[in-house]
Amino acid sequence: xxxxxxxxxxxxxxxxxxxxxEAARCHGFDAVEIQFPYEEPAERVRxxxxxxxxxxxxxxxxxxxxxxxxxxxxxxxHASVFRSELTRAAEYAQALGAPHVNxxxxxxxxxxxxxxxxxxxxxxxxxxxxxxxxGARPVLEVINPLDVPGYCVPDYDLAARVLAGVPAAALQxxxxxAARLGLSPSAAFAAALPLTAHxxxxxCPGRHEPxxxxxxxxSLFASIDASSYAGTLGAEYIPSRPxxxxxxxxxxARRRVAG
Numbered sequence: 001x002x003x004x005x006x007x008x009x010x011x012x013x014x015x016x017x018x019x020x021x022e023a024a025r026c027h028g029f030d031a032v033e034i035q036f037p038y039e040e041p042a043e044r045v046r047x048x049x050x051x052x053x054x055x056x057x058x059x060x061x062x063x064x065x066x067x068x069x070x071x072x073x074x075x076x077x078h079a080s081v082f083r084s085e086l087t088r089a090a091e092y093a094q095a096l097g098a099p100h101v102n103x104x105x106x107x108x109x110x111x112x113x114x115x116x117x118x119x120x121x122x123x124x125x126x127x128x129x130x131x132x133x134x135g136a137r138p139v140l141e142v143i144n145p146l147d148v149p150g151y152c153v154p155d156y157d158l159a160a161r162v163l164a165g166v167p168a169a170a171l172q173x174x175x176x177x178a179a180r181l182g183l184s185p186s187a188a189f190a191a192a193l194p195l196t197a198h199x200x201x202x203x204c205p206g207r208h209e210p211x212x213x214x215x216x217x218x219s220l221f222a223s224i225d226a227s228s229y230a231g232t233l234g235a236e237y238i239p240s241r242p243x244x245x246x247x248x249x250x251x252x253a254r255r256r257v258a259g
Contacts, residue, residue, distance in 0.1 A: 002225050004028075004250060005057050007200070007236040009035035012243045018044060021052035027247055028254060031232045033058040033200075035102075038088065042095035049096060056096040057232050058139070058172075058198055061089040061103045061127070070143065071104025073123040074116035074152045078106075082123060086130045094134035100198050102172055103127050103138045105152035116152050121165050128168025139172040139197050144180035155181065156192055163195055170197035174236070179204035179215060186223045193227055202237030209237050210249035221253055 006024040008017065015023055017040060024032050032054050037045050049056050062085040064072045072078035072085075089101050103124060108116040120140075127138035140163060145154040153159050156171075156178075163169055173196045178188040189199070201220075203213030210217040224233065239246045 002221060002253060003030040003232045004253070005031035005033045005232040005234045007033050007035065007234055010236060010238055013239075014242050018048045021048040021054055023243075025052040025054055027244060028250055029054065029235075031055045031057045033232075033234050033236070035060045036062065037092055037096070038062060042092045045092070046095050046097075056098045058100040058102060058234065059089065059092055059096065059098050061085060061101050061138075063104055063106075069106055070148050070151050071106035073103050073127075074106045074108055074120040076115075076119055079119075079123075083126065086127055090130050090134040090136065093131060093136040097135070099136055100139045100170075100172070101127070101131055101136050102141055102198075103169075104141065104143075107148070107150040108152050109150065113152070117158070117162065120152055121162055124162070124166040124169045128166060132168065137197070138166075138169045140169055141172040141174060142177055142181075143174075144177045146180055147177075156188065160192075160195060171195040172198045172200065175199070175201035175215065175220065176204050176207055176237075185215060186220050189220075189224060190227070193229060196229065196231075198231055198234065199224065199229065200234035200236040202235075206240075207238050208240040209235075209246040212240055217249060218252070218256070221256075 006029040008020040012020040012023045072082050093101050105120050124138050142153055142156055142159050143151045173192050175185045178185045203210050203215050206213050
């Protein structure tokens, strides 16, 4: 049966951050995920999750001082910052019981790409070592180059090659990015399934809730449900209206399961 997690960095932004956990529970989510929980002490975040009865299934590793960077894992000049930020991510992952930490690769020029891919592999191996003690593992996300030009890992073939050298890491599959790459999300998911530890979704184009774009979410959810994937599906979209008004897709998905 499909289980859905609410990305609290994007959903329920009508509310203060710590109140979003209870809102997610009240609206039928099974879990939560957080891009960057670091503005609140880890203990306060943990208490909010426990009181709502929702597990935290994913956080992102910090990405340094520039939110436009797309991450720092592949950048040699940020190696020391990356190492210290990994320690911080591990502390939060352990406190929250989060099993996955998204390590964003970062951007590079074509001339830098080969070297940056090599550094990314080293960074993910380090992340695997640091996060193992916190009971978590790193995940690598493919991000389309239309939205983030110069992103180091813009396709699934490259992600597979990187992950082949990092047994401790896995893939974070994002439906939106697959669609922006011109792929069938269902076919891309099926191909990437052996590497996939976490799934996120939003409609395309627009990156809003299901039903605002062109993707066939009933068929997509059915294909994921029929697969061997056992994790949650992360609703990581930008609500087009107040979040409660955008959850018709969740109601429909629950009805299909009940039927």
